[in-house]
Amino acid sequence: MKKKLSFKQRLHNAIGSQTVEEYKARHAYLHGVGYSREEWDYMWLKSKNTTWAHQFGRMVGYDEVYLNSVGHMDNMCCHAYGETIRHFPQYMGHDIRSSGSSGLHVLASDVIEVAEDGKSARASYLTPGTLTGPVGFDNVHRSGVWLWERYGSEFAYVDGKWQWFHEQVCPDLAGDYDTGNWAHNRYLDFIENDCTVGELGGRPAQLTEPGLFHRDYTIVQTVQDTVPAPDPYTTLKDVPDDKSYSPGRWDPTDHVLVEVKEKAVANFDAQMADNPFGKIREGDE
Amino acid sequence: MKKEFTDEEKVLRLWDVEEVRKVLNRHSYYFSNEQREEELDALWVKEPENQKTAAFGVNTGYYVGMEEIRKFYVDYRRKQRMEVLEKYHEAKGTPLDDEHLGLGCAAMHTATTPLVYIAEDGKTAQFQGYQAGFQSMGKPDGTADSFMELGLIHCDLIREKDGWKIWHLELERDHTFPVGENYAAKEADPSWPDPLSADFGEPTDKRTVYDPFFGWEYMFQDMPRPYETMTDERSYGPEGNLGKPYYIRDPR
Amino acid sequence: MGRTFDAEELLGRWEDQREIKNLMGRMSQDYTLKKEGGMFSKYWSSRDDVCLGINTGWFTGPEHVKEYYAGQAERIRLESSVIAKAFPKNFEGKTEEELYGVGMMTYRPVDTPVIELAEDGKTAKGLWCIRGSYSILTPGGPQGIWEWGWFAVDFIREDEKWRIWHMQYLREIDRPCGNQWTGPWHTYEERPEFAAMKDYQEVQPNQPCTLRETYSAERPFAPSPRVPEPYGTFADTFSYGI
Numbered sequence: 001m002k003k004k005l006s007f008k009q010r011l012h013n014a015i016g017s018q019t020v021e022e023y024k025a026r027h028a029y030l031h032g033v034g035y036s037r038e039e040w041d042y043m044w045l046k047s048k049n050t051t052w053a054h055q056f057g058r059m060v061g062y063d064e065v066y067l068n069s070v071g072h073m074d075n076m077c078c079h080a081y082g083e084t085i086r087h088f089p090q091y092m093g094h095d096i097r098s099s100g101s102s103g104l105h106v107l108a109s110d111v112i113e114v115a116e117d118g119k120s121a122r123a124s125y126l127t128p129g130t131l132t133g134p135v136g137f138d139n140v141h142r143s144g145v146w147l148w149e150r151y152g153s154e155f156a157y158v159d160g161k162w163q164w165f166h167e168q169v170c171p172d173l174a175g176d177y178d179t180g181n182w183a184h185n186r187y188l189d190f191i192e193n194d195c196t197v198g199e200l201g202g203r204p205a206q207l208t209e210p211g212l213f214h215r216d217y218t219i220v221q222t223v224q225d226t227v228p229a230p231d232p233y234t235t236l237k238d239v240p241d242d243k244s245y246s247p248g249r250w251d252p253t254d255h256v257l258v259e260v261k262e263k264a265v266a267n268f269d270a271q272m273a274d275n276p277f278g279k280i281r282e283g284d285e
Numbered sequence: 286m287k288k289e290f291t292d293e294e295k296v297l298r299l300w301d302v303e304e305v306r307k308v309l310n311r312h313s314y315y316f317s318n319e320q321r322e323e324e325l326d327a328l329w330v331k332e333p334e335n336q337k338t339a340a341f342g343v344n345t346g347y348y349v350g351m352e353e354i355r356k357f358y359v360d361y362r363r364k365q366r367m368e369v370l371e372k373y374h375e376a377k378g379t380p381l382d383d384e385h386l387g388l389g390c391a392a393m394h395t396a397t398t399p400l401v402y403i404a405e406d407g408k409t410a411q412f413q414g415y416q417a418g419f420q421s422m423g424k425p426d427g428t429a430d431s432f433m434e435l436g437l438i439h440c441d442l443i444r445e446k447d448g449w450k451i452w453h454l455e456l457e458r459d460h461t462f463p464v465g466e467n468y469a470a471k472e473a474d475p476s477w478p479d480p481l482s483a484d485f486g487e488p489t490d491k492r493t494v495y496d497p498f499f500g501w502e503y504m505f506q507d508m509p510r511p512y513e514t515m516t517d518e519r520s521y522g523p524e525g526n527l528g529k530p531y532y533i534r535d536p537r
Numbered sequence: 538m539g540r541t542f543d544a545e546e547l548l549g550r551w552e553d554q555r556e557i558k559n560l561m562g563r564m565s566q567d568y569t570l571k572k573e574g575g576m577f578s579k580y581w582s583s584r585d586d587v588c589l590g591i592n593t594g595w596f597t598g599p600e601h602v603k604e605y606y607a608g609q610a611e612r613i614r615l616e617s618s619v620i621a622k623a624f625p626k627n628f629e630g631k632t633e634e635e636l637y638g639v640g641m642m643t644y645r646p647v648d649t650p651v652i653e654l655a656e657d658g659k660t661a662k663g664l665w666c667i668r669g670s671y672s673i674l675t676p677g678g679p680q681g682i683w684e685w686g687w688f689a690v691d692f693i694r695e696d697e698k699w700r701i702w703h704m705q706y707l708r709e710i711d712r713p714c715g716n717q718w719t720g721p722w723h724t725y726e727e728r729p730e731f732a733a734m735k736d737y738q739e740v741q742p743n744q745p746c747t748l749r750e751t752y753s754a755e756r757p758f759a760p761s762p763r764v765p766e767p768y769g770t771f772a773d774t775f776s777y778g779i
Contacts, residue, residue, distance in 0.1 A: 007545055011292055014299055014551055025400040026508070029413070033504040090475050093530075095502045102435070102459040102500035104415050107398040108646035108668075109565035110558060126566060126646040128668060130417070130435055132460050134498045135473040144460070144468030148644050148670070150569065172569070172642060173670070175681075177433060177460075179467035181715045183642070183672035183681035184725060219620060219679060220627040223571050223638040229563050293544040299551050310649045311764060314664070318760035387758025391709060393685050395666045397648040417668055419685065419710070421718060423754030431718045465717045 005116065013114035016121045019162040020112050020155055024123065027164075028105050033098035034077040036070040045156055045163035048257055049249035053168040053213055055201035058246070060208035060260060072205045080137075087139040105129035105149065113230040118157060120165070120252075122230035122239070125151040132177070144177040147200065152227025152245035154236065156252035166246035170214035170226045171200035187219045208260055288405045288513075301403045304449050305410045305442055306396075312451065313396045317418070319366070319387060321359045325351065330450040335443055340522040342439075342455035344479075344495045346488025347523040353489045361486045366390065369422050376425035389423020396438060402509045410449060411509035411521070414438040416456065420481065421464075431464035432481060437495075439507065439521040453522035457495035458484075474498075494528040503527075506534070540656045540769070554652055556699050557661055557692055561647050568645040568671075571638030574610035577603050582693050582700040588778045590705040592749045594742030595779045601743045608740030615737060616641050616674040623730040640679065643671040647688060653765040655774075661692040661699065662765035662774065670714060676735045677725025685710040689762035689777045703778030705762055707749045719754050744779065 005013070023043050030039040044050060050062040052069065059065045074097065081096045091099055109126040128148045136143035154166035175182040189195035197215050214226045228243050241247035248258040290298065308328055315324035329351065330339050336351040341358060348357045366386050373379035373388055396414040403410045416438050421431035441453040461481050462468045477498045507527060517524040526534050542550065564580055567573070581587055581602065589596040589605055596605045620640040621628050628636060647665040654661045669684040686708040693702040716723045727735070750756050768774035 007548065008292065010548055010552065011295055014548060014555070015295065017555060018299060018302060022400065025398050025413075028398050029400065029501075029504055029508055033501045035505050038505055088473065088475065090498070094499055095531075098500070098504055099502040100498070100500045101502070101504070102497065104398060106415055106417060106646075106648075108648040109562045111562035111566065112555065112559065124562070124566060126569065126644060128417075128644055128646045128670075130460075132435060132468075134477065134500060136469055140472060141469050142460075142471050142473050144462060150566070173644065175714065177462040177468045178464050179470075179715050181681045181713060181723075182670070183679035183714075187679045217642045219640040220624050221640060221642075222631075222635060225570055229559075229566050296544045296547045296551070300547060303551070303554065307651055310651050313649050313666070314651065314761055314764045319758065320760070385757070389754040389756065390758055391752045391756075393666060393668075393709065393761075395649045395668060421752060423719070423756075425754075427719060427754050428717065429719045429754045465715060 009118055012118045013116075013121075016114045016118065016155070016157065016162055017112045020114075020121050020123050020153070021107075021110065023155070023162070023164055024107055024110075024125065024151075024153065028107055028127075032104045033101040034073060035097060036073045040066055040070050043164045045158060045165050045252055047156075047158075047165070047252050048254045049165070049246070049251055051166045051168075051246040051249055053166075053209075053246070054204075055169070055171055055198055055212065055214050055216070056204060057207045057210035057213055058168075059204065059206070060249075060258075064206055064208060067206055068204045084135055084139055088135060100133055100135050102133055103129070103131040103143070103145075105147075111229040113232050115233055115235050117235045120157065120236040120250075121155040121162070122233070122236075122245070123151070123153045123155075124227050124229045125153070127151055146173075146175055146177060147171060148173040149200075150227050154245050156236070158252050163252075165252055166244075166249065168213070168227050168245040169201075170224070172214075172217050174200055174216070182217075186217060190219045287511075298403055298407070301407070301410065301449070302401045305401050305403070305412055306399045308442060308449050308451060309396045309399065309412050309414055309438065309440060312454070313394045313416070316394045317392045319362070319392070321362060322355075325355060325358065328451050329354075330443060330445060330452050331447075332445055335445070335450070335452055338452070338522065340453045340455075340490075342453070342457075342494045342521070342523075342527070343485040343488060344458055344493070344497065345482075345485045346491040346494060348486075348489050349523055357486045357488075365483065373423075373425045379425075389425075389429065390421065392418065392420045394418040394434075400509050402511055404515060405511075405513045408444055409452070409515040410442040410444075411512070411519070412438070412440040412442065413507075413509050414440075419464075430480075433462045433464060434458060434481070435460045435462075437501070439527065441515065441521045443515075453520060453525075455494060455521050455527060457497075459497045459500065490523050492528065496528070503531075506531075550654055550658070553654055553658070553661065553694075553699065557652055557663060558650065560692075560699055560701075561650070561663065561665060561688065561690070565645055565647045568643045571613050571641070571643070573606050573613065577606050580701050582695055582702045584693065584695075584702065586778070587701070588703050590703075590707070590748050590777070590779065591742065592708055592747070592751060594745035594748060596742050597744055597779060604740055605742075612737065612739070613638055613641065615733065619674060619731055619733050641672050641674065643669070645669040645671065645684065651764050653767050653774075655771060656767075656769040659694055660702070660771045662690065662768075662777065663692065664689050664762060664764055667708075674731060674734050675725060676727040676731050678728055678731055680723075680725065681714040683710055683712055683714050684708060687762050691771075691777045703776055705748070705777050707762065709749075709752055709759075709761075711751050718752060 112123040114121040131145035133143040150170040152168040156165040236250040341348040423429040436458040439455040443452040649666040652663040689705040691703040
């Protein structure tokens with residue numbers, strides 16, 4: 001590919017590729033501390049075609065992504081902090097969102113391709129991450145959770161700046177450091193008819209496209225290539241739907257939009273026991 | 286004001302980012318392989334002025350100057366490793382020599398999720414990474430004390446004649462999980478007992494550089510970002526802000 | 538050593554490095570997709586002197602390296618068929634192809650790369666850490682394993698693409714999750730539906746040797762594979778091959 005492009009085009013694409021790595025890392029750390037506003041204001045494209053998908057479905061449009069990822073997230077952080085200081089007054093005077101955070105969606109196995117036209121970039125990663133913290137959700141014990149996922153990410157070059165356009169997160173595995181055996185435990189859950197799928201995505205407040213977009217590991221799960229690693233490509237429009245991380249939403253300028261049916265809205269309840277979207281029970285019956 | 290770079294400068298800065306990452310990745314391998322003396326010679330600052338201000342930080346403080354760093358990172362570690370070997374010596378008569386040092390021991394330290402910025406003036410760089418690793422110390426009965434470890438890496442690098450060099454390195458340990466035990470069964474404890482706290486030694490500049498109980502509270506303030514030139518305030522060395530609360534960083 | 542490059546050459550070398558990272562990223566992600574069976578043709582050089590080293594020895598030459606991957610694919614096929622038979626109601630109407638890889642998961646993520654491109658641009662070397670976990674089907678059912686190790690790779694440019702020439706895939710920790718890393722391997726009570734796994738045997742290297750012992754409390758200290766250093770031509774540096 002590099003032979004076809006001018007030096008300047010190749011340089012633009014190389015900088016784009018490195019910017020993808022920068023944004024992915026910035027997101028990982030800011031997300032780890034619940035500093036959502038600081039990433040969504042800075043890196044994300046304010047487009048109706050901006051999307052963020054997880055196990056539970058896809059948020060569509062910057063406004064919906066912001067509602068869930070900033071408003072909803074801050075709400076949860078504040079609620080958790082309010083509970084934590086009842087148990088640990090040492091946290092008084094410390095940051096509401098970030099104090100006590102130390103878990104990260106670790107970045108590994110990166111594959112990054114920038115379009116020949118220099119207007120978009122696509123990336124996929126494995127993220128063998130941690131959801132660890134000095135104080136767990138019960139405010140009594142520590143948290144020692146690990147969560148391993150795959151990422152498919154798309155970026156657009158708009159107004160002279162690389163901006164985050166689409167994200168799709170695919171959780172596969174989770175467990176506790178270092179107890180139990182994830183593969184055997186999931187098997188036992190299955191044969192005891194106590195295996196749930198779709199519980200690794202958190203609890204969004206609103207979704208335009210709800211649905212189980214990626215199933216976490218079970219003994220009966222077939223191979224899922226939900227976010228295929230990007231191949232070299234010419235322009236985002238040419239990426240086939242089955243390879244895209246947001247099918248049909250290739251236009252960052254909002255001239256071409258995908259028709260949206262009625263939005264699925266769940267009343268947010270921080271204490272909600274179950275995910276309103278996506279959870280299913282699966283078992284040997 | 287944001288500086289405009291020529292195309293040639295842009296290419297060089299692309300490579301600067303790669304080289305900075307590579308320095309920290311090389312550090313991870315030297316660190317894991319117990320090639321600490323070699324690391325200090327190969328990756329750390331050489332110029333006398335930089336050697337004086339070099340710093341190695343742990344949760345409990347800084348070792349300042351290459352002489353102090355060497356005493357801690359090389360000599361103190363050798364002592365720790367020798368203590369493990371002494372147990373084999375007492376039980377099995379294993380010789381207490383360099384050939385047997387490290388018997389039953391293993392470690393891997395990674396440097397994932399790198400975030401790097403090169404100063405506009407090109408003289409310094411800042412790195413943040415995440416270390417997910419392990420250490421295991423064997424015992425003569427065939428068992429071992431094995432731990433998985435997680436923590437942040439902060440590093441200032443400075444450009445010397447032969448390339449990017451580690452100037453201030455801060456390894457912040459968050460969690461130390463005993464292998465085969467349920468970490469979440471341990472109570473949350475503000476005093477944060479770390480089973481491997483001996484790794485911190487006795488820093489020459491003792492202070493709380495990182496308190497795992499409050500975690501990444503100042504991530505947004507501390508993480509690398511585009512910058513013009515290195516300042517004391519930005520530095521990850523002892524003159525910087527790591528570990529300081531907001532009202533000390535920005536007094537009213 | 539110490540050749541200087543102009544901006545265009547440097548950019549080309551940057552692109553080469555990105556391609557090498559992409560190759561390793563793709564290969565790593567392919568493990569999660571159970572694509573071991575296609576790895577040789579997708580990633581390896583067509584040279585006769587390719588080789589793959591694992592803890593227990595070397596697979597040398599294309600036929601033996603292919604045998605290694607065929608063995609991995611065979612294990613996946615066997616596990617899939619055993620699982621399909623154990624849970625027939627869940628798989629009605631599914632073809633063998635659709636069932637390939639069912640019920641097993643591998644995460645073999647790579648990070649901490651040190652990559653060096655030869656000054657002549659014909660070869661490259663890289664070292665990566667693996668911090669992963671994978672499941673195997675044992676006679677007692679699925680078991681999740683912690684895997685810590687390395688990929689140490691020599692690459693060669695072939696038809697304008699980077700390909701794997703020599704590779705060491707070495708495990709340092711390879712032990713069941715949730716258990717100690719020393720002592721007997723934890724096993725589960727055998728179940729008849731998984732008994733077929735009892736007789737399964739891994740394909741062995743054609744040049745067996747102890748390339749690396751996995752960790753134990755009795756093992757002398759063993760550093761990682763050697764870290765790549767800058768080099769001019771491949772003749773100037775060490776090889777990850779045999």
